[in-house]
Amino acid sequence: MERLKQRDSGSKTALPKPIVAAKRRRQLYPFFFSMGPVALSICSVLLIGLMAVLYLTQVGQAETANQRIQNYHDQQAVLQRQNQDLAATIAQEQSPGYIAAKAQAMGLVPEDPNAVKVIVVKHLEQMLNGSQNNQTIQP
Amino acid sequence: MSMELRRARRRQMLIFMLVFAAIVILMGRLYYWQVVRAAGLALRANQEHVQSLVLNAPRGIIYDAQGHILATNVVRDDVYIEPIQFSIDFQGSYQSDLTTLVQSLHSVLPSVSESQLYKEFGLSLQTLRIAIGITEQQSQRLQSMQLPDIFLEPRVWRTYPDGSLAAQVLGYVSPDNNQGYYGIEGQYNTLLAGKPGSFTSETDLYGNPLVVGSSAEQQPVSGANLTLTINSTIQYMIQQGLVKTIKQLGAQGGSVVVLNARTGAVVAMVGAPTFDPNQYSAYANQTGCLGSESVYFNPVLYCAYEPGSTMKAVTMSAALNQGLITPDTSFYDPGYINFSDAPTVYNWADAAYGTETMTQVLEHSANVGAAYVAHNILGPSRYYPYVAKFGFGQLTGINDGPEATGFYRIPGSPGWTMSDLTRQAFGQSIEASLLQVAMVYQTIANGGVMMQPYLVSSINNNGKVSITHPQIERRVISTKAAQALTGMLEMVAEKGLGQPTQVPGYTVAVKTGTATTQGISANQTEASVAGFIPASNPQFVILVKIDRPQATIYGGSAAGPLWQTIGQQLMWYYHVPPDAVS
Numbered sequence: 005m006e007r008l009k010q011r012d013s014g015s016k017t018a019l020p021k022p023i024v025a026a027k028r029r030r031q032l033y034p035f036f037f038s039m040g041p042v043a044l045s046i047c048s049v050l051l052i053g054l055m056a057v058l059y060l061t062q063v064g065q066a067e068t069a070n071q072r073i074q075n076y077h078d079q080q081a082v083l084q085r086q087n088q089d090l091a092a093t094i095a096q097e098q099s100p101g102y103i104a105a106k107a108q109a110m111g112l113v114p115e116d117p118n119a120v121k122v123i124v125v126k127h128l129e130q131m132l133n134g135s136q137n138n139q140t141i142q143p
Numbered sequence: 144m145s146m147e148l149r150r151a152r153r154r155q156m157l158i159f160m161l162v163f164a165a166i167v168i169l170m171g172r173l174y175y176w177q178v179v180r181a182a183g184l185a186l187r188a189n190q191e192h193v194q195s196l197v198l199n200a201p202r203g204i205i206y207d208a209q210g211h212i213l214a215t216n217v218v219r220d221d222v223y224i225e226p227i228q229f230s231i232d233f234q235g236s237y238q239s240d241l242t243t244l245v246q247s248l249h250s251v252l253p254s255v256s257e258s259q260l261y262k263e264f265g266l267s268l269q270t271l272r273i274a275i276g277i278t279e280q281q282s283q284r285l286q287s288m289q290l291p292d293i294f295l296e297p298r299v300w301r302t303y304p305d306g307s308l309a310a311q312v313l314g315y316v317s318p319d320n321n322q323g324y325y326g327i328e329g330q331y332n333t334l335l336a337g338k339p340g341s342f343t344s345e346t347d348l349y350g351n352p353l354v355v356g357s358s359a360e361q362q363p364v365s366g367a368n369l370t371l372t373i374n375s376t377i378q379y380m381i382q383q384g385l386v387k388t389i390k391q392l393g394a395q396g397g398s399v400v401v402l403n404a405r406t407g408a409v410v411a412m413v414g415a416p417t418f419d420p421n422q423y424s425a426y427a428n429q430t431g432c433l434g435s436e437s438v439y440f441n442p443v444l445y446c447a448y449e450p451g452s453t454m455k456a457v458t459m460s461a462a463l464n465q466g467l468i469t470p471d472t473s474f475y476d477p478g479y480i481n482f483s484d485a486p487t488v489y490n491w492a493d494a495a496y497g498t499e500t501m502t503q504v505l506e507h508s509a510n511v512g513a514a515y516v517a518h519n520i521l522g523p524s525r526y527y528p529y530v531a532k533f534g535f536g537q538l539t540g541i542n543d544g545p546e547a548t549g550f551y552r553i554p555g556s557p558g559w560t561m562s563d564l565t566r567q568a569f570g571q572s573i574e575a576s577l578l579q580v581a582m583v584y585q586t587i588a589n590g591g592v593m594m595q596p597y598l599v600s601s602i603n604n605n606g607k608v609s610i611t612h613p614q615i616e617r618r619v620i621s622t623k624a625a626q627a628l629t630g631m632l633e634m635v636a637e638k639g640l641g642q643p644t645q646v647p648g649y650t651v652a653v654k655t656g657t658a659t660t661q662g663i664s665a666n667q668t669e670a671s672v673a674g675f676i677p678a679s680n681p682q683f684v685i686l687v688k689i690d691r692p693q694a695t696i697y698g699g700s701a702a703g704p705l706w707q708t709i710g711q712q713l714m715w716y717y718h719v720p721p722d723a724v725s
Binding site for chain 2: 066067070071074085088089091092093094095096098099100101104120121122
């Protein structure tokens with residue numbers, strides 16, 4: 005009788021209790037992933053593939069944005085170049101030589117200094133502005 | 144353990160060892176490539192897809208006093224061909240395609256002949272430049288034609304919209320290295336050039352930088368913009384007048400400087416012959432300053448000359464300031480004067496004027512009178528300090544740039560004798576630049592106070608503006624002496640050799656100069672007129688020098704008419720009211 009009892013008690017302690025066993029099963033197979041190893045592998049591959057697609061999409065969008073930025077830079081360079089050319093053209097057309105040549109082409113002639121008459125008005129006081137007052141800068 | 148089990152275990156161990164060995168080898172190779180060779184491989188990878196660009200800084204713009212652009216930048220393309228690539232791309236129909244390409248290129252670039260193009264395409268070169276700095280229209284046509292194995296490389300060029308106007312003041316910039324030479328471009332090159340930046344980033348398949356990726360950028364610092372004191376309109380008017388005068392007189396050259404009498408600012412600085420900085424290389428063999436300097440040098444600053452009788456104003460200033468003479472002090476001028484310790488001095492053409500006042504000495508431009516004042520009244524100890532105070536033999540310091548100092552012997556110098564004193568009194572045996580002589584008259588016009596001459600009125604360095612304020616150099620003579628001398632110089636214009644300078648409606652104060660050079664015929668003179676206008680309230684100092692005029696050799700007749708024209712134009716342009724009531 006005692007041997008049987010000993011044997012029974014020994015076999016009872018070797019097996020885990022049902023509640024503990026269930027807990028362990030839940031740890032290994034959580035609710036959303038209650039699937040076998042094959043299914044789990046397939047899902048993992050699909051998930052990784054999805055992430056890769058998402059990443060590549062982002063990279064593609066970045067490339068498109070980059071190309072757009074590059075186009076804007078090119079446009080900016082072209083516009084800057086045009087701006088510089090226009091500024092140079094304006095400067096050229098404002099130059100005294102250009103104006104004189106255009107005036108001559110229109111039939112205008114330079115003023116003759118000898119033709120200028122100075123008229124003296126007696127008792128007329130000169131109006132001198134600030135820059136024309138007698139000034140000597142003293143050390 | 145049974146034999147079979149033992150054998151099985153041994154086989155397992157063997158397989159395990161083999162796999163382990165393979166893994167160790169692989170790990171070793173991995174270590175070799177990932178650690179030992181990492182640096183070199185990373186460098187090679189970076190070289191392939193990481194690009195470092197130099198971002199050129201835009202060169203600063205130069206403006207005149209009115210804000211008109213004197214020097215700016217434009218982008219022009221250079222045209223390159225790829226002969227080797229073309230021969231690879233069009234192996235089958237090389238000749239016919241080459242003919243088409245050459246004809247297309249020549250139609251856009253007529254300056255490059257078809258025979259030259261055929262020759263260049265036959266060269267075994269990867270790339271070859273066939274045209275530089277083509278026009279915008281040519282660039283657009285080439286881009287629209289999309290010719291194979293042809294590409295355009297943009298390059299920044301310095302352009303001077305006014306052509307040769309103020310060329311010797313500005314200098315030029317070489318397109319090969321973007322360095323400035325001569326003039327303002329050379330002197331302020333570091334400031335104008337700015338600082339280049341850099342942009343390092345990964346590139347895409349086409350070599351475009353990936354701006355959304357990792358990149359490092361250092362922005363370029365633009366060059367500073369400079370505003371000069373030069374007035375383009377006055378500069379142009381003087382340049383035209385000087386060229387016309389030189390041609391009329393059969394002269395070898397000339398130069399003019401106009402200063403603001405009160406501030407020392409340079410209103411105009413003209414030299415002839417000159418050059419076009421847009422095509423500076425075409426003038427490499429040309430000279431100015433009577434053949435002594437390259438045409439790129441500014442003659443107003445670099446050409447030292449003997450001032451001649453314009454120097455008499457210095458002699459009279461020294462004596463007036465020390466109370467040794469007055470404008471009415473007289474002496475007898477028989478046309479020559481003997482000295483016990485110096486050679487005899489003669490008037491021009493041995494003219495004798497009899498009893499004359501100091502004012503008349505200047506009116507007649509009598510060498511005898513000047514030598515008498517320097518030798519008999521002043522003496523070396525009272526003469527040379529004034530020559531130094533007027534700035535002779537020293538740099539004017541105009542914008543701290545290079546210039547000629549001139550030269551003259553003083554007591555103690557090797558070879559000095561009293562002959563130097565008597566001759567220097569009327570502007571011989573002394574060399575000075577045009578600016579140095581002009582500063583003498585600026586001093587007299589400004590009541591005896593010499594100002595620091597300057598050419599750059601402001602510098603805008605990326606928003607940080609620094610303005611040049613007029614600066615007093617020193618007081619040279621008293622106000623009273625300056626006024627007395629002004630009165631004497633007025634008489635030179637009214638009654639003396641300066642009559643060609645008279646400007647209707649205005650008083651002028653001038654002194655003419657006719658300098659000969661030792662060893663050269665007396666007919667080869669440097670004719671000049673220096674003075675200021677209006678004499679009653681001086682606004683501008685004008686100095687005109689004509690080199691070796693032939694039609695007339697004298698200062699008054701050669702340089703006087705141009706001086707008058709410049710004076711008149713200045714009065715009109717700046718609306719200076721007339722001060723001569725007659």
